[in-house]
Amino acid sequence: MNVDWTPEQTAEFYRRRRARNLALGIVLGVLVVLFFGISIVKMVP
C-alpha cells in the first residue's frame, strides 16, 4: 500500500483489518447457522 505511515501505524492497520475480517467471518458463520435453523424449524411439521 502506497501510504506514508510509520511502522507502528502500519502494524495497527493490519491488526485492525485482521480483527475486522475475523469478526465478519464469525457473523457469516452465525448467519449460516441461523438460516439452517430456520429451514429446519420451518420444515418440521
Added chain:
Amino acid sequence: MSGAAVPVPEGLIVAAPEGVSFADWRDYLALLKPRVMSLVVFSAACALLTAPGHVQPFIGCVAILCVAIGAGASGALNQWYEADIDALMKRTANRPLPAGRVAPEEALAFGVALAVGSVAVMGLAVNWLAAGILAGSILFYSVVYTVWLKRRTPQNIVIGGAAGAFPPLIGWAAVTGDVTALPWLMFAIIFLWTPPHFWSLALFMEADYAKAGVPMLPVVAGETATRRQILLYTLVLVPVTILPWALGLTGWVYGSVAVATGAIFIARAVAVYRNTATVAAEMGPEKRLFKYSLLHLFLVFAALVADHWIVA
C-alpha cells in the same frame, strides 16, 4: 451511548486514503448503539414472553435478533446523519464517524444493509406483520425523528419516543400475528416514559445540546418549563402504567409493582420540579430521576412477564 470504547493511542490513527479503513470491529459495534439496543431487546422480549399463545423457541430467538439488528440499523443511520452535531458534543465526539474511524458512506451502507436484512428475515422466518412494524419503527426513528424532528422542534423526543415504543408491538405480533390492547398499552408506557427520561438527561447535559444547536426543551424553553413538563408527563405516565391492571389485563403482581414504582417515580419528578438549580453540578434530583427511570421501565416490564407466568 458515549461512543466507541476503542483505545486509540495518540497519533496512531491517521486519516486513511480513500477505500482503506482504519476502523476496528468495535467501531461497527458502536454504530449499533448497544445500550439503546439492550433496552429495545428487553421490551420486545417482555412482550414476546407475555403474549398469549406459543412461538417456536428458535423462531422467538430469531424475532428478538431481528429486533436487535433493526434497532442497531436505526442507530447506525442516526449516527450517519448526525455526525456533524455528534462532533460538537463531548458525550458523542468519540463516536466512530465524528472521530474519523468510519467513513460516512460505510456507515450508511452498514445501516441500510442491516435494516433490509433484519426486516427480510423477520418477514420470512416469523411473520410479515412483525416485519412491517419493524420496518415502520426503523423508518420512524431514522426519518421522522433523526431527519425531520430532532433539529427542528423541542418536541423532538416526544414524537421520536414512539420509535422506541414499537418493540413491544413487534414482540407481541411475532407470537400472535396481531396486536391487541396490552401491547398498545406497553407502547403507551414507553411513549410517555421517554420525555421525563430524556428531559432529565437534557437538563444536566443542556450545555452540550446548546453547543450543538439541538433544540432540546431546556435549551429552548428553559429549566423551569422543562421541570414542569417532566412532572406533567410523569403524572400521565403513572396512571397509564397502572391501566393494564385496572383493566383486568394483568394480575396483582404487575399491579402492585406498577403502583409502588409509579409512586417513587412521582416523588422523584416532584423533587426535580422543586429544584431550581441551573448548573449541572447541582442537579442531583435530575440525575437521580434519569437513573431511576431506567430502573422503573425495567421493573414494570419485568413485572408484566412475572405476572403472566405467576398469575396465569
